[in-house]
Amino acid sequence: MRLLSSWKVLALLAGVFSASAVGAEQVDGRYDIDCAVVGQAYRATRATYHYRETVYELDSNGGRRQYAEIIYGPVDAFQKIEATGRWEAFSLLGRHGEVNLTSCRFVEVSEGKLRYFATWHSNDRKYIASADVWLTAKKPRRLETAIRSYPKDSQQFPFSVSLSVFDYEPDNARVPELSE
Numbered sequence: 001m002r003l004l005s006s007w008k009v010l011a012l013l014a015g016v017f018s019a020s021a022v023g024a025e026q027v028d029g030r031y032d033i034d035c036a037v038v039g040q041a042y043r044a045t046r047a048t049y050h051y052r053e054t055v056y057e058l059d060s061n062g063g064r065r066q067y068a069e070i071i072y073g074p075v076d077a078f079q080k081i082e083a084t085g086r087w088e089a090f091s092l093l094g095r096h097g098e099v100n101l102t103s104c105r106f107v108e109v110s111e112g113k114l115r116y117f118a119t120w121h122s123n124d125r126k127y128i129a130s131a132d133v134w135l136t137a138k139k140p141r142r143l144e145t146a147i148r149s150y151p152k153d154s155q156q157f158p159f160s161v162s163l164s165v166f167d168y169e170p171d172n173a174r175v176p177e178l179s180e
Contacts, residue, residue, distance in 0.1 A: 077089070
């Protein structure tokens with residue numbers, strides 16, 4: 001019987017404990033560590049009490065046009081669609097199930113930020129998109145940007161490619177004045 005060196009044993013134990021600690025999904029009877037990391041970052045984003053998500057339409061030349069802003073609070077969110085210019089409130093209670101991320105693939109680390117490709121399933125499971133997701137460098141890792149490409153016949157927005165940029169600065173996530 002061959003003995004494993006102590007560093008190999010530690011590496012194996014770290015993999016086992018980190019997979020169970022982050023709540024990794026099981027895929028074909030094994031843990032999907034990459035989706036566990038992205039899923040944990042998504043949960044950390046949603047657990048942040050005040051943050052802003054800005055949604056842009058991306059065109060084929062890489063240009064972007066702002067579509068919406070959403071400011072998230074602990075129980076409510078506020079959304080402004082650029083075309084209307086009106087802020088509206090909506091409740092997050094019972095609405096914010098977890099986005100399901102599948103087929104995650106680690107791509108790279110750049111300046112401490114992690115990049116993954118994944119399949120993004122909306123909370124209500126109505127929309128599926130290919131996603132290019134960047135996680136923050138600072139821990140706990142949260143979503144920094146997400147580019148989602150939807151099939152032409154099943155789009156969450158009135159366009160097929162969106163960019164979401166997440167901002168965690170408290171001054172940028174203040175409750176807006178609601179439109180009358």
